[in-house]
Structures are given as C-alpha cells and as structure tokens.
Amino acid sequence: xxxxxxxxxxxxxxxxxxxxxxxxxxxxxxxxxxxxxxxxxxxxxxxxxxxxxxxxxxxxxxxxxxxxxxxxxxxxxxxxxxxxxxxxxxxxxxxxxxxxxxxxxxxxxxxxxxxxxxxxxxxxxxxxxxxxxxxxxxxxxxxxxxxxxxxxxxxxxxxxxxxxxxxxxxxxxxxxxxxxxxxxxxxxxxxxxxxxxxxxxxxxxxxxxxxxxxxxxxxxxxxxxxxxxxxxxxxxxxxxxxxxxxxxxxxxxxxxxxxxxxxxxxxxxxxxxxxxxxxxxxxxxxxxxxxxxxxxxxxxxxxxxxxxxxxxxxxxxxxxxxxxxxxxxxxxxxxxxxxxxxxxxxxxxxxxxxxxxxxxx
Ligand SMILES: Nc1ncnc2c1ncn2[C@@H]1O[C@H](COP(=O)(O)OP(=O)(O)OP(=O)(O)O)[C@@H](O)[C@H]1O
Ligand SMILES: [Mg+2]
Numbered sequence: 001x002x003x004x005x006x007x008x009x010x011x012x013x014x015x016x017x018x019x020x021x022x023x024x025x026x027x028x029x030x031x032x033x034x035x036x037x038x039x040x041x042x043x044x045x046x047x048x049x050x051x052x053x054x055x056x057x058x059x060x061x062x063x064x065x066x067x068x069x070x071x072x073x074x075x076x077x078x079x080x081x082x083x084x085x086x087x088x089x090x091x092x093x094x095x096x097x098x099x100x101x102x103x104x105x106x107x108x109x110x111x112x113x114x115x116x117x118x119x120x121x122x123x124x125x126x127x128x129x130x131x132x133x134x135x136x137x138x139x140x141x142x143x144x145x146x147x148x149x150x151x152x153x154x155x156x157x158x159x160x161x162x163x164x165x166x167x168x169x170x171x172x173x174x175x176x177x178x179x180x181x182x183x184x185x186x187x188x189x190x191x192x193x194x195x196x197x198x199x200x201x202x203x204x205x206x207x208x209x210x211x212x213x214x215x216x217x218x219x220x221x222x223x224x225x226x227x228x229x230x231x232x233x234x235x236x237x238x239x240x241x242x243x244x245x246x247x248x249x250x251x252x253x254x255x256x257x258x259x260x261x262x263x264x265x266x267x268x269x270x271x272x273x274x275x276x277x278x279x280x281x282x283x284x285x286x287x288x289x290x291x292x293x294x295x296x297x298x299x300x301x302x303x304x305x306x307x308x309x310x311x312x313x314x315x316x317x318x319x320x321x322x323x324x325x326x327x328x329x330x331x332x333x334x335x336x337x338x339x340x341x342x343x344x345x346x347x348x349x350x351x352x353x354x355x356x357x358x359x360x361x
Pocket of ligand 1: 014019037039043044
C-alpha cells in the first residue's frame with residue numbers, strides 16, 4: 001500500500017503544447033481518488049505520467065515516499081486498467097489473468113493461488129476456462145480488473161474503464177469497483193469525464209480544466225461549495241443555473257450581499273415554485289418553455305423575462321435567459337405558463353464576475 005503525491009507536475013508534449021500546467025494532488029494510502037474534467041483537460045496525460053508511460057516535464061511524482069520520475073513503469077508497483085482492456089482472445093480467462101505473472105517468472109503455485117483468489121472476489125470462478133468471446137461485456141471487464149488485481153500492486157490506475165459498457169452495466173460495475181477497492185484497500189486513481197461516476201466513487205475528487213486543477217476535495221463538499229463557476233456547472237446534473245447579479249431584480253433581493261457585479265448560481269433542485277419571495281433569497285418570474293418528465297422528477301426549462309437577460313458571457317454560463325428547475329414527481333405547469341420560482345438564501349452561490357472566485361456572502 002502507498003500514498004501518491006503529485007508536486008507541481010507539468011507536461012509539455014513535443015511540439016510545445018502544455019497539457020499539464022502544474023498539478024498538486026495528495027492521495028492518502030488506501031484512498032480512491034477520481035480525476036474528472038472535460039475531454040482534453042489532461043486526465044489521461046496525468047494518469048499516464050503516474051504510470052510511467054509518459055515522461056514528466058516538471059515537478060515530482062511520489063509513490064509510497066519514493067520519487068518515481070525516472071523509474072520504469074514495470075518497477076513502479078502499479079497496475080492499470082484501460083477503457084480498451086483488450087483481453088487475449090485465444091486464451092482462457094485463467095490464462096489471461098495468469099499471463100502477466102508468468103511473464104515475470106512467478107512460480108506456478110503462486111500464480112494459481114493469486115488467480116483463484118482474484119476469480120473468487122470477482123465472481124469469475126465458474127468461468128475460468130471460458131474464452132473472452134464467451135463472456136458478457138461486464139464479465140470481460142471483470143477479467144481486465146482481475147489482471148490488475150493478481151499483480152497485487154501498491155496503486156491501481158483506471159482510465160475510463162467503464163466507458164465501453166452500456167448504461168445499466170456501467171452502474172453495476174461502478175458499484176463493484178467501489179466494493180472491490182474497499183475490500184482490497186488499495187490506493188486508486190480513477191479517470192472519468194462522467195461527473196456522476198466521479199461523485200459516487202471518489203474519496204477525493206480532483207476537478208480538472210485546461211491542464212490545471214480547479215478544485216480538490218470531498219465530492220459532497222465540492223457539490224455544496226464549488227470554488228468556481230466551472231466546477232459549479234461541471235459537478236451536478238442538470239448543471240447549476242448561473243446568471244449575472246446585475247439583473248436588477250435579483251440584485252435588490254440579495255440585500256446588498258453582492259456589492260459588485262458577480263455571478264449568482266442556483267442548482268435546479270434548489271428552486272421551488274411559489275409566489276412568495278423568501279427573506280434574503282431570490283425569486284424569478286419564468287415562462288415555461290419545455291418540460292421533461294423522467295419519472296421520479298421533472299425538469300422545467302424556463303426563460304427569464306427580458307429585463308433579466310443582460311447576462312455577461314462567463315465560463316460555464318447557461319445560454320442567456322434559460323433556467324432549469326428540478327422538481328420531484330410528475331406534476332408540472334403547462335408549456336407557456338408563467339410561473340415564479342424562488343430559492344432561499346442558504347441555497348445561493350455567489351461568484352466573482354470572472355467566475356474564478358467563490359464569494360462568501
Ligand atoms: N502525444 C501527444 N502529443 C501532443 N499533444 C497531446 C498528446 N497526447 C495528448 N495531447 C493533448 O493533450 C491534451 C490532454 O490530452 P488527454 O488525453 O490527457 O486528455 P483527457 O482529459 O484524457 O481527454 P479525454 O476525456 O478525451 O480522454 C489534449 O489537448 C491532447 O490533444
Ligand atoms: Mg483520456
């Protein structure tokens with residue numbers, strides 16, 4: 001077991017593109033760390049540097065108290081599970097899991113005991129003689145996990161391991177991966193662009209954007225207090241509503257809390273439909289443009305009044321005038337209806353005008 005520490009890690013690819021611009025992350029022994037962010041933000045680059053598959057341009061990568069920048073991948077005591085896990089099609093499940101160990105010259109009795117133990121925890125014992133083509137997608141994914149587990153590494157590295165699976169299987173495997181990691185207690189770094197996967201798996205969530213870390217912390221703490229508008233709109237679905245506090249009606253209702261032009265954020269689930277204006281909170285008149293009923297809840301897409309549409313272009317901001325409201329159940333107003341929604345003061349998020357700073361009001 002080992003902790004993983006990244007100190008001011010940088011990566012410039014040949015050609016001069018700076019993919020990682022100084023990243024600091026601390027993953028304690030046994031923790032599950034998730035790197036999340038949009039496509040191209042540098043998640044795979046960072047993970048591949050930890051694995052030793054990419055050179056490090058600057059900074060230090062420390063695994064278990066040892067700087068590994070110059071250490072070969074095979075000597076880092078890590079095991080990686082990729083999206084394209086490519087099992088050997090002509091080999092049985094058993095041999096797929098045993099292959100890497102035999103390559104390292106491990107004694108066959110030890111290979112057998114490790115493969116059988118991994119098969120047991122992954123519930124693959126009855127399938128050890130099958131070929132990959134005789135398995136379901138989820139079972140194949142478990143074999144890929146098995147190949148990593150038998151190595152008994154200090155650190156697991158996962159790069160979008162579930163993205164080839166259908167939605168239902170993804171959820172099932174997500175739960176299995178978390179249970180497995182808790183049982184093995186192996187430090188893990190997991191890359192995904194799926195914020196829900198990130199929220200549910202992480203002990204430590206690292207939100208990345210453009211080669212930099214936007215915010216690090218406990219997933220629920222990040223959800224409750226996003227540090228920037230980027231994080232506010234990336235974590236949570238549908239995304240947080242963001243609007244300029246210059247809209248006159250909103251500003252007066254904030255009772256002077258926002259002294260300068262800023263951005264007001266309200267999560268869709270924090271609105272209620274009401275004619276009241278809560279003290280210190282905000283109320284918005286909306287025209288209902290669209291309704292989505294998904295069973296347990298309903299999404300209302302409303303447009304704000306003309307007066308409130310003077311919205312500055314800021315990172316992560318919703319299209320001008322659109323507000324998403326999330327209400328439980330299936331009862332919803334009619335399309336075209338004019339409604340008022342409100343949010344109480346503790347549910348308001350305030351950011352600086354550039355979206356880079358959270359303002360505590
Ligand atoms: N070998 C390379 N040479 C030059 N640029 C590269 C190379 N590999 C990746 N990049 C660039 O570095 C940036 C980060 O890429 P990376 O693969 O780390 O993104 P990612 O966050 O994993 O994205 P995705 O979610 O799409 O997998 C991208 O802009 C990419 O084009
Ligand atoms: Mg990637």
